[in-house]
Amino acid sequence: MSSVEPEEPKSLYAAREPIFPRRVKGDFRNLKWVIMIVTLGIYYVTPWLRWDRGPNLPDQAVLVDLANRRFFFFWIEIWPHEFYFIAGLLIMAGLGLFLFTSALGRVWCGYACPQTVWTDLFILVERWIEGDRNARLRLHRQKRLDFRKARLRVVKWLAWLAIALATGGAWVFYFTDAPSLLRDLVTLEAHPVAYTTIGVLTATTFVFGGFMREQVCIYMCPWPRIQGAMMDESTLTIGYRDWRGEPRGKARDPKAGDCVDCMACVNVCPMGIDIRDGQQMECITCGLCIDACDETMDRLGRRRGLVGYLAISDEAWETSGHQPKSVWRHHIFRPRTLLYTVLWALVGVGLLVALFIRPEINLTVAPVRNPVNVTLSDGTIRNTYELRLRNKHAEARRFEIALTGAADLRVDIEGTPYGSVMVPADETMLQRVHVMAPPGSAAAVGDLTDFRFWVEDLSNGDRVHRDSTFNGKGE
Template sequence: MSSTDNEPAPSLYAAHEPIFPRRVTGWFRNLKWIIMIFTLGIYYVTPWIRWDRGPNLPDQAVLIDLANRRFFFFWIEIWPHEFYFIAGLLIMAGLGLFLFTSAMGRVWCGYACPQTVWTDLFILVERWIEGDRNARLRLHNQKKWDLRKARLRLTKWTSWMIIGLATGGAWVFYFADAPTLLVDLVTGNAHPIAYTTIAVLTATTFFFGGIAREQICIYACPWPRIQAAMMDEDTLVVGYRTWRGEPRKHSEEVKAGEPQGDCIDCMACVNVCPVGIDIRDGEQLECITCALCIDACDDVMAKIGKPRGLIDYMAISDETNERAGKPIKPVMKHILRPRTIMYTALWSLVGFGLVFALFIRADIEMSVAPVRNPIFVTLSDGSIRNTYDVRLLNKHGEDRPFRLSVVGDPALRIQLEGTPYESVNVPADTSFLQKVYVIAPAGSDPANSERTQFRLWAEDTSNGERAHKDTIFNGRDN
């Protein structure tokens, strides 16, 4: 038996190596800081913005009111039957993602994706507490736990937990009045669902932003696998100019007369990468196009007296001209091309449609549902009565009187359950159900016909606004 027979089979999976990105400064890093502050500010502050809607509506500017099945966004109120507005916004978000990917690759992932934003925040806190890359590597490689390591790790994990708690807390504030819910949470009077949601989001934020980090982008996110469908040879992506950088050597390795590229193999681009790849190996699935490697490389080029751009945003279609030293396309020609123009046109079309629908929607609406059991009732005087469930929607902030009437055959008359009048008072910002009777006298055409079409009108008598629905009156088929 050979010695190799006793050796264990090689593993198909490599152990995960933690990534500790080095601090970097530059234009793209500053842009990422600005976007992080802006997006986190929107997320944490928005539930606390107040908006006066009158005495009968919540004063929160942005509120997802699941109990009453409505969505409030400043002056806009979306009702359940208007879900097409939400669907339209989701379509616009998808088209926007296609547009950005077609123009500049995974630029969304590198700058505005929640996973990226929170991971940046967690790494920033880690750097404040444990130090920059080398210090964090030394702490990680220190196998023996002493008081200093325990103190630093406990401080870091506590800070991460506070961020996660704030993240989960901010999320639940979008579903209830934020000041009231905060008091209930602190005093222990909030609904168990609120505490459960906060606990789950705290744990997932801690894990995704602090522990998993780049593994979410590499393994869990489906976008890297499908982004190629939106990209082509004119898409601007972060790349390495091999024709300029190779052969790469450290300055002490260069011998007289040997060719030398601009890359000095300093590993700065690798050390700042949040997903731990070497961009010099070419475009890779893991790359989130954050451009931190550009800042790191530009800083090194400035120190050794070389022009910037060894690592830069570039398109594959420009490679031939760059190698030959010829002019390349301007950036805007890469961005404004048929694919991106098509996505922009579709995005604008959906947005215009949503705005148009928002401005033409009525402040009163109605729905009519005939009661089918029984189809009709014969009254003592021989007249025929049909029953209808009429739902009246008053979107105004005050009570409104609605008058109901029928138009069609002149023999039809209307009667409202619970009132001798043809008007009903609909409470403010409410969907109100009213039972309505439509009666045809004995011997009239509707009473003797199997089906008679008519129109039921609802009029807001305070301003004359009207809504209508067509329906059927069922009579005896003689």
């Protein structure tokens, strides 16, 4: 009887292999630098831009004013009841993602995703302090913690922490006046929520951009799975032209393909994958492997494009001897992407039209139903209504209140003998009004009478209306 040792259960978790991308030069790397500078510049600078909106209004160009339930974007002011503008922008963002993914694959992940941008910045700082790939590998493999390794690690982590702190600090400036909040933060007088938010964002940026990096994209982010469903055989992604590169071999081998197995494409990849193994979920289509391969092809005097943007449908076309297809005609301008473009443009135009035709005054009417009506001493029937008058102007305006639709009804404004009220600048005012029907009139003795409230801005003649119903005695 033979004894067989039981097999140890296989681990379902693969330990992370640290990735140390090599520095590379090229068009795609330059494009990533430009996008990084622009996006980070917008993020850090925007809260400090000023915009004169007049007295009693914040002068921060972009502000999410949660306390007053308002969103300011330069000259645009979005009120709570106008949330459909935000919904429209989210729809445009979704359609834009569909458009770019169907045309260029995971181009958002490779160039503009915050995780990618901040990870790029952290890797750049790491390279400045510890050196390029080989130097960082040697430092990583060094088991002994000497003074030099400790010094480099501490300096790197402090630089990362400063970037993370600036990231968390910049975020909270979007929700209140930036100069005032900065002063309160420095003097330790800010609200605890501000410190908590900065602390959480600092910690997540430090950990995600400095240590987890590609793990966030692979395991935490849902977009690799979702975007994979948006792509088709005509979608441009980064691929390896194995019909050109195989079999791999030395540069002087006449039987070998163009690929000399230099591993340059692998060494520059921030996700640590080999693009020559085919399409992989981890690939974020950043294009750095293209720059690395083109650099090698230039040194060998061979044609560029061994690694490049191509679609699944291009393989059979190019292996049959044809020249590569036109990117714009066969991959960008096709029915699917044109449909997304049209839908995206329609939503955008609709939002612009709604923005420019929206009134600067607004009115909502709520009848007071307890009691439904009141009979006065002279037999007059009175209904009470609560009007919310919204003045979006930067100065106080006088609003006149009137009604039409029933000749025997008249309106009385509570608290003033006049037919108008002064509404403060950029505020919503609750005003109670009474609508009365004389004794014996059709509205008084009837059941329900429809009428219309009108509110007019006496400064410029803008008018809005809302329909309502008068409750009579029902005799």
